[in-house]
Amino acid sequence: MKINVKNEKQINEALNAVNKQVRNAYHYNVKNMISRIEFELEHKHFLKKHWVGLKFTCNPNAQVFPNAYKGIPEATYFQIERFASGWFLVGVARKECRADYIKMMCTLTDEQKQAVMDAFYKF
Secondary structure (H helix, E strand, O other): OOEEOOOHHHHHHHHHOOOOOOOOOOHHHHHHHHHHHHHHHHHOOOOHHHOOOOEEEEOOOOOOOOHHHOOOOEEEEEEEEEEOOEEEEEEEEEEEOOOOOEEEOOOOOHHHHHHHHHHHHOO
16 A cells, blocks of 8 residues: 555545544544654754655554553554655554554664764754
């Protein structure tokens, strides 16, 4: 699956395939998460040329559940990846709802690692 994040109809179709009654995700969740990720990357001075290949798993319904639930309910997760032409939705899944809103699920290239170190040492 590789859907451009600008195509709201296809994003909603992909998400609706796994959505249930509660803790769902929609196209506006994808756009909000991308905005949040871009803000954080720019805030940390991580140059856009190093964003290609970054992949994030997002849960817009993240929360902690008390032990009284006797288990953890499921939520809709989606994966977005940065390509040279922009952000794309590359996967959707239904799994246990955890407290993590965004997880970075990728390995950095040597060039990206160096860019992170350079940004860290700039003061």
